[in-house]
Amino acid sequence: MALTLIFTLGEELYGLEIDAIQEVIEDPPLHYVPRAEGVLSGAINFHGQILAVIDLPSLLGFPGEERDHRQVVLTPQFKSLVLTVSAIQRIVKLDLTTLQPPPEQAGKSAIRGVAGLDEMMVNLLDTDEVINQLENSYAE
Amino acid sequence: MDMSQYRDLFLSETREHINNLNQLVVTLEQEPGNRETIDALFREAHSIKGMAATMGFDRTAELSHHLEDMLDGFRATGEVPASTVDYLLAGIDLLDGLLDDLQSNKPERSIDAFMVETPNEEPAREESVLTAEILEEIPAEELVAVAVEGESEEITPADESAPEPEVAPVVKVETEESNKAETKKKSVKEPDVFKVLVKLAENTPAAAARGILVLRELEKSGELMSSKPDMAALRGGAPCQKIQAWLRTSLAKMHIEEALLRISGVVKVRFIDDRRKDESSGRDEGGRTIRVRTDLLDQFVNLTGELITNRYMLHTATNGRDWDKLTQTLSQTSRLIDDLHHQVLQARLMPLENITGRLPRIIRDLSRKTNKEVTLRLTGAEVGIDRVVLEALTDPLVHLVRNAVDHGIEKEGVVTLSARREKDLVLIEVADDGKGMDPEQLRQQAVDRDLMTPSQAASLSDRDALMLVCRPGFSTTEEVTETSGRGVGMDVVKAAVSNLGGSLDIISAPGEGSRFQMRLPLSIAIIKILLVSCAGHPLAIPLTRVQRTLDLPTCDIQLSGQKRVFRLGEEVVSLYSLAEALGLPEVAAGETTWVVLTEVQGRRVGLQVDHFLGQREAFVKALGFPLNLLVGLNGATVEGNGQVVFIVDPQALLENRQLFKND
Numbered sequence: 115m116a117l118t119l120i121f122t123l124g125e126e127l128y129g130l131e132i133d134a135i136q137e138v139i140e141d142p143p144l145h146y147v148p149r150a151e152g153v154l155s156g157a158i159n160f161h162g163q164i165l166a167v168i169d170l171p172s173l174l175g176f177p178g179e180e181r182d183h184r185q186v187v188l189t190p191q192f193k194s195l196v197l198t199v200s201a202i203q204r205i206v207k208l209d210l211t212t213l214q215p216p217p218e219q220a221g222k223s224a225i226r227g228v229a230g231l232d233e234m235m236v237n238l239l240d241t242d243e244v245i246n247q248l249e250n251s252y253a254e
Numbered sequence: 255m256d257m258s259q260y261r262d263l264f265l266s267e268t269r270e271h272i273n274n275l276n277q278l279v280v281t282l283e284q285e286p287g288n289r290e291t292i293d294a295l296f297r298e299a300h301s302i303k304g305m306a307a308t309m310g311f312d313r314t315a316e317l318s319h320h321l322e323d324m325l326d327g328f329r330a331t332g333e334v335p336a337s338t339v340d341y342l343l344a345g346i347d348l349l350d351g352l353l354d355d356l357q358s359n360k361p362e363r364s365i366d367a368f369m370v371e372t373p374n375e376e377p378a379r380e381e382s383v384l385t386a387e388i389l390e391e392i393p394a395e396e397l398v399a400v401a402v403e404g405e406s407e408e409i410t411p412a413d414e415s416a417p418e419p420e421v422a423p424v425v426k427v428e429t430e431e432s433n434k435a436e437t438k439k440k441s442v443k444e445p446d447v448f449k450v451l452v453k454l455a456e457n458t459p460a461a462a463a464r465g466i467l468v469l470r471e472l473e474k475s476g477e478l479m480s481s482k483p484d485m486a487a488l489r490g491g492a493p494c495q496k497i498q499a500w501l502r503t504s505l506a507k508m509h510i511e512e513a514l515l516r517i518s519g520v521v522k523v524r525f526i527d528d529r530r531k532d533e534s535s536g537r538d539e540g541g542r543t544i545r546v547r548t549d550l551l552d553q554f555v556n557l558t559g560e561l562i563t564n565r566y567m568l569h570t571a572t573n574g575r576d577w578d579k580l581t582q583t584l585s586q587t588s589r590l591i592d593d594l595h596h597q598v599l600q601a602r603l604m605p606l607e608n609i610t611g612r613l614p615r616i617i618r619d620l621s622r623k624t625n626k627e628v629t630l631r632l633t634g635a636e637v638g639i640d641r642v643v644l645e646a647l648t649d650p651l652v653h654l655v656r657n658a659v660d661h662g663i664e665k666e667g668v669v670t671l672s673a674r675r676e677k678d679l680v681l682i683e684v685a686d687d688g689k690g691m692d693p694e695q696l697r698q699q700a701v702d703r704d705l706m707t708p709s710q711a712a713s714l715s716d717r718d719a720l721m722l723v724c725r726p727g728f729s730t731t732e733e734v735t736e737t738s739g740r741g742v743g744m745d746v747v748k749a750a751v752s753n754l755g756g757s758l759d760i761i762s763a764p765g766e767g768s769r770f771q772m773r774l775p776l777s778i779a780i781i782k783i784l785l786v787s788c789a790g791h792p793l794a795i796p797l798t799r800v801q802r803t804l805d806l807p808t809c810d811i812q813l814s815g816q817k818r819v820f821r822l823g824e825e826v827v828s829l830y831s832l833a834e835a836l837g838l839p840e841v842a843a844g845e846t847t848w849v850v851l852t853e854v855q856g857r858r859v860g861l862q863v864d865h866f867l868g869q870r871e872a873f874v875k876a877l878g879f880p881l882n883l884l885v886g887l888n889g890a891t892v893e894g895n896g897q898v899v900f901i902v903d904p905q906a907l908l909e910n911r912q913l914f915k916n917d
Binding site for chain 2: 146159162165248
């Protein structure tokens with residue numbers, strides 16, 4: 115059983131193991147980044163480090179304007195990216211040993227697998243794929 | 255006992271010894287009977303052997319022991335035969351390779367081939383050196399045949415005539431033989447791993463088939479590690495407008511790009527360096543060592559001691575509301591901090607000779623290969639430069655020196671590398687006394703390559719014409735030689751210098767040699783910046799990029815060919831808007847337009863900002879992913895109030911906007 119942060123992107127339910135998370139921060143001052151556009155919404159000063167804030171719903175193509183005021187700071191292993199999501203819900207214990215493969219991936223999804231939580235399905239966020247897509251979007 | 259903590263120390267010390275070995279052997283080649291040099295060589299090899307044995311690195315120890323034995327023999331005879339110099343150098347390269355293995359936590363490579371060889375087998379060696387050289391020049395498909403021919407006699411005619419050898423074996427042969435090839439010749443490029451993005455034109459017919467062609471081409475260029483979509487998916491007719499592939503190859507990206515673009519339907523090729531590699535180098539950064547004199551450390555201790563005392567004085571003064579005492583102590587504190595700052599920067603400075611050590615060896619190898627007689631002169635190698643700057647300079651410096659030998663010097667000549675302090679900057683110059691460059695010829699070449707129209711070329715000053723060699727893809731040699739003329743080079747040098755906040759100048763004329771001057775900041779951790787505001791956002795411009803600032807009466811700005819210009823003395827200067835370059839809304843200027851005068855591609859331009867907010871020293875914070883991918887951002891700094899201010903490079907911003915395209 116792994117502790118997992120549950121949040122939504124648009125209407126979908128997502129999960130991220132807390133091992134990948136450095137901190138969840140509340141409303142940090144967002145600073146202007148020259149030439150940042152689209153998914154890069156700005157930068158924050160996180161204990162003296164300048165970190166990029168990525169708008170995950172836009173990166174993965176989710177509709178909807180809703181954004182949580184809290185942000186998720188990933189561990190250095192995942193480039194200490196700061197992710198904005200639609201809404202952060204809670205932390206649960208998920209059984210990740212019986213992950214179902216994600217549905218046929220089309221377009222921009224970043225799902226590592228699907229886990230069951232009570233009656234619902236949680237898509238596990240594929241952090242590597244998020245970084246991969248970011249890289250690609252800057253190469254173009 | 256756990257030795258791992260000593261590993262980094264071992265690696266950095268042994269690299270120093272190898273550096274010394276290289277220099278000593280080159281010196282020895284000139285004076286074969288110099289006893290002191292032979293003794294010094296022996297001592298270096300002996301030190302490596304001792305350390306490697308203690309660390310339990312058996313092959314490194316065995317090889318250095320072997321070299322030590324040989325050198326001991328020379329100590330007895332008092333002379334190093336010329337025929338053994340190459341053998342010694344090959345041994346040193348092999349040692350270097352072993353260190354590479356240890357550094358990347360790989361098992362030590364085999365040294366058997368080297369150990370069984372003896373320096374007297376001269377003819378056989380010549381042949382294999384030749385093989386290694388050929389290996390570099392020819393495309394991968396032919397590698398197998400040549401490599402096998404050169405290295406063994408067992409090849410059967412049937413093999414030779416085999417049509418198009420399979421791709422996988424090619425790669426394998428290359429890596430298996432690479433130990434040997436590397437031993438002979440260090441310049442065989444180490445394979446790189448990177449991500450390749452290939453975009454096909456929209457609505458390309460038979461996209462999957464073209465995708466397969468792309469993957470085949472990539473397989474030819476190196477080891478195709480994985481791809482998305484992969485071969486199987488493409489065979490199944492998967493849609494593929496974009497292909498993403500991981501490739502391990504030693505070929506230059508440019509060649510791969512060229513080959514891919516030849517496939518019809520391919521419209522765009524992009525390379526992304528392996529971020530996993532970035533991470534590992536980030537780890538290395540933490541483990542890297544620097545030597546600091548103990549008296550400097552003592553000064554740190556003293557200064558911090560005084561600061562601690564000061565803190566108590568501040569407490570006391572605050573508690574007693576003694577404002578005079580408080581003011582006095584604060585000014586003391588700020589003096590102490592300045593002092594500490596200065597000392598810490600001192601600790602980061604390393605002498606230039608740390609990276610010039612390799613040059614004698616490089617010059618020696620090059621002059622042999624090109625049959626030119628080249629002498630290297632070094633002055634100012636003791637000048638101290640920030641470690642980070644120094645490391646970033648290693649490759650550009652080697653490139654400039656190679657260029658000097660390859661393009662500058664004709665039959666014989668002198669390459670001079672000199673360094674000296676100029677105020678806050680270090681000037682490093684690579685000069686040759688060769689044939690020099692002809693601005694006229696460069697202008698012509700720019701026209702021939704469709705980089706500009708004849709009239710544009712004619713209007714370039716000689717200085718700007720010389721800077722043309724820094725344009726990507728602009729190479730002055732028709733033939734591609736092994737060392738230079740591959741079209742990648744000067745642009746990389748210029749980019750490296752710019753990234754460090756420095757500038758590059760070229761001074762040359764036909765028959766008068768060429769001088770490449772790099773002006774670099776002493777430290778990049780703390781730089782002087784000009785703070786400006788632009789559409790309400792504070793931004794920082796490195797002061798090294800600012801020629802001066804102007805308060806220009808707005809009425810003095812005129813239009814010329816729909817471009818804003820203004821007069822500065824005799825000169826007509828183009829005016830660009832920082833807001834526009836950043837894609838920010840323009841704020842209309844009042845009666846005064848605030849202008850930062852800077853230089854882009856060797857020409858003076860004005861950059862309009864909303865306001866000047868002052869100059870200051872700033873501690874530069876490096877940017878992480880993906881901020882480091884944004885063009886024109888050099889770093890960021892944090893203001894006293896916590897505000898994050900990004901440091902922009904006006905040159906990169908303007909070049910990237912291609913505002914100069916139609917000039």
